[in-house]
Amino acid sequence: MTTARTPAPTSTPTASLARLSINQETIKQWSLPELAEGCVKAGIGQVGLWRAPIQAYGVERTARLLSDAGLTVTSLCRGGFLTALDPAEQARALDDNRRAVDEAAAVATDTLVLVSGGLPPGSRDLYGARERVAEALAELAPYAAERGVRLAIEPLHPMFASDRCVVSTLAQALDLAERFPAEQVGVVVDTYHLWWDDRAPAEIARAGAGGRIHAFQLADWITPLPAGVLLGRGQLGDGSVDFRSFRTAVEAAGYDGPIEVEIFNEALWARDGAEVLAEVAARYGQHAC
């Protein structure tokens, strides 16, 4: 047997990385230049970005850096927080979301992730808060569409319903998104937020049938949750999420876009970035391909 006659075994893992995108918060310890260099070295062609670090580095400068490196930006996180009762506060939120759209366009991504916002102080009206999100979407969606940007409503785990996101299920996100054209407003399917929901498979099919899966994100569910619960996401394979089932479901629903790994975990942030990236790629191959 000669190596020339059989495909190199390494070709399979390399091919399998084609759809992988690394959300920059997964390797928060890396600067944007380190992220660009690290991804290129690892053979990864796509990244997801967050507003604060690209604002700090410079939005146009980020766009040039990633373009020069040949990297595609799969999404920008995040707009949203559109549940204020105070009209002046809501107007400020809409202005900020228009800036987020502009930034998404500037870094050449077609997808702006929206986290809707929680309950205003003292309010117990989840339904009213969701309606204010719908009203805000009616203003933002055409603005974004004119700039080539789709809004992607991200349902967050119900443990965030009061303080961060009144949209807790894919069904609720689709109820909102379907009031608008699919090319303007869709949803994010994030395994961390949806893994527990027995309705998720049916809602993924609904989302796919409508052409509304605008992003697909992976993180694992691990316990115990830390105080505040925000930084409790797990490395792929360390927890309870059946990634292969989710991937099968979104693909059966017609999704063939990027698969973005977005993990917020202080233990990962304390390690060497290149080592974390290699581990993410290996785990992705092992659990999600």
Place this chain on the structure above:
Amino acid sequence: MTTARTPAPTSTPTASLARLSINQETIKQWSLPELAEGCVKAGIGQVGLWRAPIQAYGVERTARLLSDAGLTVTSLCRGGFLTALDPAEQARALDDNRRAVDEAAAVATDTLVLVSGGLPPGSRDLYGARERVAEALAELAPYAAERGVRLAIEPLHPMFASDRCVVSTLAQALDLAERFPAEQVGVVVDTYHLWWDDRAPAEIARAGAGGRIHAFQLADWITPLPAGVLLGRGQLGDGSVDFRSFRTAVEAAGYDGPIEVEIFNEALWARDGAEVLAEVAARYGQHAC
């Protein structure tokens, strides 16, 4: 105007406490005799119990103490943890649940609360785990019915799905319960676990129509959640739960049973028990009546 011609204003609060039950974990700092004495003094006639403290005090002794005090036991927490893959472990869990039924009968409550259990180590199969709960119910329900005890499946907030309870919604709990006669297996409607779910009102109606609301429990949702999230429940009125809507929904569904306050909160446990009880009663009157 004379006071003799109008009903005393204090009669309303007293009457409104008629359905209130105090779950003993809400005032965990109290021994069982302190709980009995404190409730009688406060004009509260119902308590909910937990297995560990009544085992420590003695089950028969608890029954006599509460009976002598004229208190009704509205529920015993808890059976469950019925998701083991290992047959020997599952057999031990069934044995333990039969003992829980016996204890419920001994303290003269008709309701044993069941928390189903989480995923076994290494498993990612929520569906399979729920099916094992159903199989266990088929063994336990007739045993309980012979002893005058109803099993009440408690859906826990989805943040507990991996490590404590694979039943996360009222819909899932009813899907399980409806495989059995309503007088044998029903559900717990607990505001803390269900407040975020836009399907809860419809599922409460479904539960009521089937005669399956076996318990109604109150706690508020507050943030930030503490590490481990178990002890993060809030005093009534401190958080996001719209208690009056829940009470209206369960009553519209035909429920007229006890309303049990069950709060796990270290700050409440650090205070004087009588003061906490008075606060719970006042908040109950203010927010849930």
